Amino acid sequence: MKTETLDRLRSRISGIDAMPAIPIILRPLLRCLDQPAEQIDVNRIVELVSYDKSIAAQCVRMANSALFGRSHPVESIRTAVLNLGMWRVRDLLFSNSLSQVIPANRWVVDPSVFWRHSLGCALVCRRFAEIIGYPDTEKAYLAGLLHDIGVLVNCMIVPNEFRATVEKAYREHIPMDEAEQATLGFTHSDSGRILAEAWKITPDLVQAIELHHEIGDPERGGPLVALVHLSDLLCRLRDLGYGYYEPRQIDFANEPGWLYLVMQFPNLAELDLARFTFTLDEYAKEVGELVSTVFAA
Amino acid sequence: MSNDSTMLKDEQLSVESLTDPVWIRIRDLIYQVSGIYQAENKFYLLVSRCSRRMKAVGARTPREYLEFLTARPNRDAEMRNLLNEITIGETCLFRSMPQIDALRKVVIPSLAEAKKKFSFTKLRFWSAGCSTGEEPYTLAMILLEETQTRLKGWTFEVIATDLNDRSIAKAQEGIYNDYAVRNVPPEFMKKYFTPVGSEFRVNDSVRSFISFNRLNMLDDSKMLFMRGIDTIFCCNVLIYFDGKSKTRTVEHFYNALLPNGHFFLGHSESLYGISKKFRLVHFPGTTAYWKPSESTPKAGAP
Numbered sequence: 001m002k003t004e005t006l007d008r009l010r011s012r013i014s015g016i017d018a019m020p021a022i023p024i025i026l027r028p029l030l031r032c033l034d035q036p037a038e039q040i041d042v043n044r045i046v047e048l049v050s051y052d053k054s055i056a057a058q059c060v061r062m063a064n065s066a067l068f069g070r071s072h073p074v075e076s077i078r079t080a081v082l083n084l085g086m087w088r089v090r091d092l093l094f095s096n097s098l099s100q101v102i103p104a105n106r107w108v109v110d111p112s113v114f115w116r117h118s119l120g121c122a123l124v125c126r127r128f129a130e131i132i133g134y135p136d137t138e139k140a141y142l143a144g145l146l147h148d149i150g151v152l153v154n155c156m157i158v159p160n161e162f163r164a165t166v167e168k169a170y171r172e173h174i175p176m177d178e179a180e181q182a183t184l185g186f187t188h189s190d191s192g193r194i195l196a197e198a199w200k201i202t203p204d205l206v207q208a209i210e211l212h213h214e215i216g217d218p219e220r221g222g223p224l225v226a227l228v229h230l231s232d233l234l235c236r237l238r239d240l241g242y243g244y245y246e247p248r249q250i251d252f253a254n255e256p257g258w259l260y261l262v263m264q265f266p267n268l269a270e271l272d273l274a275r276f277t278f279t280l281d282e283y284a285k286e287v288g289e290l291v292s293t294v295f296a297a
Numbered sequence: 298m299s300n301d302s303t304m305l306k307d308e309q310l311s312v313e314s315l316t317d318p319v320w321i322r323i324r325d326l327i328y329q330v331s332g333i334y335q336a337e338n339k340f341y342l343l344v345s346r347c348s349r350r351m352k353a354v355g356a357r358t359p360r361e362y363l364e365f366l367t368a369r370p371n372r373d374a375e376m377r378n379l380l381n382e383i384t385i386g387e388t389c390l391f392r393s394m395p396q397i398d399a400l401r402k403v404v405i406p407s408l409a410e411a412k413k414k415f416s417f418t419k420l421r422f423w424s425a426g427c428s429t430g431e432e433p434y435t436l437a438m439i440l441l442e443e444t445q446t447r448l449k450g451w452t453f454e455v456i457a458t459d460l461n462d463r464s465i466a467k468a469q470e471g472i473y474n475d476y477a478v479r480n481v482p483p484e485f486m487k488k489y490f491t492p493v494g495s496e497f498r499v500n501d502s503v504r505s506f507i508s509f510n511r512l513n514m515l516d517d518s519k520m521l522f523m524r525g526i527d528t529i530f531c532c533n534v535l536i537y538f539d540g541k542s543k544t545r546t547v548e549h550f551y552n553a554l555l556p557n558g559h560f561f562l563g564h565s566e567s568l569y570g571i572s573k574k575f576r577l578v579h580f581p582g583t584t585a586y587w588k589p590s591e592s593t594p595k596a597g598a599p
Contacts (some may be wrong), residue, residue: 173402237579247402250579251587273565273578274584278334285338 009186010194013157022199026097029090030142030201045089046081055096059084059256062092062293090291097117101152108155108162112295113243118145118210119238124280125231131276132265134223143208144230146201150192150209151176157191158184170244176212185195189213218260226257238280240287300480315344319359326366331380331536332543334565346382346460350375356549365412369585377537384533384563389479390431390473392532393564395582400439400528403580404559408527409448411557419463420453423526423553424458425514426534429552436530437506438489460514467582469509493537515542520549527555532563556590 030045049056056077063080066074074080081089095115104141107114128139154162161184169179176189193210205226212222212228233250235241250259252273262268311497324335324343335343347362354375356362365375368386403574406419420440424433440453465591474496478486490497493500512519514534529550534543535543551574560575562568568586575586 063344233580237581239582241581245398245402245581247398247581249399249403249407251576251577253576272567272569275328275334277579277584278336278565278567281339282337284525 005186006190006194009190009261009295012186013153013191013194014198026094026199027098029093029156029211039186040086042081042086043084044267045093046078047295048093049089050077052096055093056080058092058293059089062088062289065293075118091119091122091230091290092294094122094291098145098149098152101149102156106155106159108159108166109151109242112291114148114151114285115294116291117235117240117242118148120149120235120283121228121229121231123283123287124234124240125227128227128231128276129181131271132261132268134227134265139204139224143205143224144231146192146205147195147212147228147232148188148192149195150188150190153195154180154188156183169242173245173247175213175246176242187213217255223261223264228262229257230255230261234277234280238277239284240280312443317359318346319363320347320530323359323363323366326363327376327379328384329568330376332567332569332571333533333536334378335383335561336565342500343383350379351376352380362491364441366564368433372510375586380536384536388428388431389477389480390435391482391485392431392435393583394480395580396437396561396564396585397439399580399583399585400436401443402586404528405440405443406447408557411449416449418448419453420527421525422453422455423523423529424455424457425512425529425550427457427468427509428459428461428464429448430457430464430471430509430538431473432530432532433468434471434503435508436487437503441503441506442485442487451562453506455485455507456523457487457509458514460511460513465509465511475501486583514546514549517545517549520546523549523553525555526553527558529554531559531560533566535562535571536566543571547575551575551588554588558588560586562586 012115028046032040032048043214046204049059051218060074063083072292084092098118099111099115104111122141122144126137126141127168128134129140134140154165162180165183166176167177168174168183169176172179177189182185183217189210189212193206194207196209204222207221208228211225213226215221218226230252233252236246237250245273251282258268306463307330320340320343324340327343328334348358350360351357351362354362354365354447356365366372366379369375377543404418412418412420422436424436424442429431437453437455440455444451444453472493478490478497481490486497489500489503491500492498514520529549536545537545544546547568551572554560559578564583567584568577574588576589578587580586
């Protein structure tokens, strides 16, 4: 995107009072997660959960849900957290805090569809990272989760135009970024980048947000961008997209991001991609459960 | 009373057995042998199908049944029985909507686009292992619909083959009960079927586009005659072949297809470890294999 357009967009975003604020819980959560999985402090997570009555209630509700099929009801937050496992608790915390970023009446896309896609992408991205041996699987998760936050910005700063954009994408069955480029002159990758910078999110995550549609030269964004790009594509092809049909054929083995990752992580060449794709349907169930827990509140 | 308690027992058993890690091993074994993948959210299906076979052979636990599938002398026959059980009841018209959408919205338009350049206006589809005809009739109806709308002036042909004479005969009859037509969209129902008693007969306007033939896919000399095909459907057939026969048959399919042609397998069926010539491609909700044209750059994997 042209620097000039980007600057104009930046001044437009900063000129608006309604710029989404970073959720209070997000920064300590990110800090807490910015360490190896085995060193994550369970007490700290329980503490963070307890800050917010509604999140705590959701943890308890989810721990008691059919997905876990428990015979004894879970009552305490701590037991709920331990039963759910760190990952699910984080999923809940993130989707909760992020779903409060914009007021309920400002959503242009269906929020549950948005979170379904974001969480789906986060899970796929993490799994993908594990399979190929990308070392920072948590970062991959976060990048997947946050890759579309520009959609939230668009809901806030250009609600009417963005509504027309979304309708265009649904009607013409075209990718969202293509519809945005045609109607807004910028995409959610651009506005997402500006928000991420304002939130002082680490530069590699900012890049993943900015480049996930047009990865260009994969060297520039590195493996993280390629991972998010491919996971986003997979999700949109596997019932974890924005809920409309994008008629196309994707040959992953020929995607620049894939070719780049194969060079960096040679074992990707041996991946049974068909089987990996089939397993994504298992994620769809888990994500569905999570999203309905968050939105049942 | 006694009935009730048996039912209760069965239910408890299945809930318990759903979490048995041996199911994962059985699932992986099925995938390895047949290429059919059972996702964990569909495990109840796997379990219920295995339970039927377990009852038949007298296996009391999943572990015991795994032994029937791996260690007993007639393990191959039992795997065949299990695969039969898994794919049973899957044949109906308009079975896989994601595949049909991929055909209508992506594959046929791009085929037409490419062929138009050479002034070709004919499409040729092959339903390999057509069983009792549900698949070729579905394909013919879709192609018929296309040639009446976007592809005016085009012609097409559906070649339907199966090893089983009785299946072919049944397919030629083209009469289906309401269960087999449950997925057919109402407008297709109205246009292409005639009620016959409590059943439905496919109209001759559809039949005339299909040729039914008996064909053994392991017969190399016959397979060599199959050429110039645009799209092949072969669902839940290769799963019964051993590794070598699979590779050979897929090689025949590859040669039968025109460049840029597509090869569709059953839902959750994969060619992994069978052929590297085809390229796996993704459509919304489904996957297929694609024969690249000579000019397509070669990719690493998969």
